[in-house]
Amino acid sequence: MNLFSKITLLLFCFMLALPVFAAKDPKQGAIKSRQGEMSIRAFNAGPLFAMAKGDMPYDEKKAQMMADNLKLMLDLKNGGAWMEGTSNKDYPDDTAALPKIWETWPKIADYGKDYAKAVQGVAADAGKGKDALATAVKEMGKACKSCHDEYRKKDE
Ligand code: HEC
Secondary structure (H helix, E strand, O other): OOHHHHHHHHHHHHHHHHHHHOOOOHHHHHHHHHHHHHHHHHHHHHHHHHHHHOOOOOOHHHHHHHHHHHHHHOOOOOHHHHOOOOOOOOOOOOOOEOOHHHHOOOOHHHHHHHHHHHHHHHHHHOOOOHHHHHHHHHHHHHHHHHHHHHHEOOOO
16 A cells, blocks of 8 residues: 555545534434443343353353453543433433433442442353353343343334
8 A cells, every 4th residue: 555545544534534523513422422331231241141041152252352342441531421411311312211211310320239249240250151141141141131131222
């Protein structure tokens, strides 16, 4: 690739990335950020659920890696992504986050704590065989679901 193509490619990548960084409305940026975090959770939790159910062969290394990713994410200080005025009443087209999150704030943090505890359990047991993984993953699934039941709009 010559220099010109490299620069063109770089500019093109920058153009693609720009809309995310240049989100005019910081609240929409916050919504995207927390949804992005949830997507990464789901991407890593998915195979763990599948292995626990037997839909995917148990793979110790892969399970531990996914579990470690989830654990690592607990260290994110991304609370700013839950800023006020970003419920589905404010942004009906963009978010499924119910106003109840802010009406009952900081109650949602209890659900976050349960989730964190469950993830610690998964990270501790993911490499100890399918049964140990399945037991730990069940707790995590409950933690995801109970928070969604309470604070996320149901799919229609
Ligand atoms: C403490 C509460 C809580 C926990 C725990 C939680 N979620 Fe969520 N999740 C939410 C809320 C609220 C939304 C809606 C966010 C929005 O649309 O702005 C959401 C949205 C999502 C979405 C949709 C993201 C998008 O692009 O719109 C996925 C996927 C998801 N969660 C997966 C998970 C998985 C998997 C777990 C567990 C491993 C989990 N969540 C744990 C509260 C939680």
